[in-house]
Amino acid sequence: REDSWFKSLFVRKVDPRKDAHSHLLAKKEDNNLYKIQFHNVKPECLEAYNKLCEDVLTNIHTDKAYPCELVGTWNTWYGEQDQAVHLWRYRGGYPALTEVMSKLKNNKEFLEYRSERGKMLLSRRNQLLLEFSFWNEPVPRDGPNIYELRSYQLRPGTMIEWGNYWARAIGYRQHNREAVGGFFSQIGDLYMVHHLWAYKDLQSREDTRNAAWQHEGWDEVVYYTVPLIQHMESRIMIPLKNSPLK
């Protein structure tokens, strides 16, 4: 079907696609699956919770029998507070995830940790994510940094369009090594995008973001991606001691 000038007047345009967006937008070659966890902790327990997580998460991370790694672990500083955010990578996709799960069920240390942790929590929420092919894979980095997690609730059906624009936009946002990772949800809330950024501090975040507007093309990307968003949220997060992203 040919697009006429008339049809082009409508902002809400969804092109018919021929494949699942998970297939079109994700890194195919490495078959990584990510899990993001949001734990809302009882305010009086946050310190004890962090201490409890430190050892257990690191042990799972370093144990070669588990095909998963801790990408980063944080406390929310601005946004929803008294919250811990953990990002895990499963090398080998769904089978790796299932393997870890079934091994953890028999891991006594983990089960004890879980029941201890249960007493400190208000609620938990998680999502399974794939990474955008045009973002770099997150690798450990030295600190100190602050991290910003920008979460976008897109209008259903607009993921491909989002991907097309950001594949170009990401070029404008690498100058200060700020881009850490870009993900979209597969299970949990759908049509969610998470962009993870690292900055030296809040001032450097401000300067870096302002600098993007000096690049020709950035304004255009913002102009075209903003109408795709239903809701967006930004969290400033502080890495925990054991986080590989510091």
Next chain:
Amino acid sequence: MMATARPLQLLNTQQHFLNNVLAAWLARGFANKSDEGWLSSMFAHKVDARKDAHSNLLSKKETSNLYKIQFHNVKPEYMEEYNKLSDEVQKELHHDTDYPCEVVGSWNTWYGEQDQAVHLWRYSGGYPALTECLRKLNLNTAYLAFRKERSKMLLSRRNQLLLEFSFWNEPVPRSGSNIYELRSYQLLPGTMIEWGNHWARAIKYRQENNEAVGGFFTQIGDLYVVHHLWAYKDLQSREETRKAAWEKEGWDVSVHYTMPLIQKMESRIMIPMVHSPLQ
């Protein structure tokens, strides 16, 4: 005075109604149905004016089944205890022929909102059956004790009354082990008929692996919410089954036309509880 004013008033009312319809059509970009020319073909989002409640047009009329879905957010430290207690009580109610209700399935959320139990009940005989159960439960001392015990373990509860789409199969018990995916769609109000029209066709692309379990829409609680329940052997098989749908001609068209009807969507992966008839 009254006698002459009435026809005029009636005319005014009719004119007013027509103006409203016209304004609504123009606002949403509809063309006149009798004039389906190049203009109307430009719009993806087309809703036909309907002549009946969507609950009547879309649901299974012959069975008069009513469904209730319950979401229980449990205090994380009580999850196990909650499961044990629910298992016992639900099993009893499910088998008691005095109660015209059955447990269709009972799960814990694995991915999505965690520390959550989801229960799906069927009332054979519609609203009177629901009322009968409620009345009997209020006199059931064992149940009242359970409720009291349970309330100590809960953070919050939410429920919805549902009808099932006529073109989905009725959920029947299945043996496991399976994982279940509950996909919940918040539609734009007014688009349920259109959703039904597209899914009546789309459902046939999604049966090959015996994955379709049930399709429901809300009658009470959050409105214009659709729940699709799917079963898969595991997450990998889910991935492959869903990918295979894209190989079929017609699936892409269904996705293209249903996506603009959605305001928000959510997917939960759920693990069946011990007593769940859907395993």
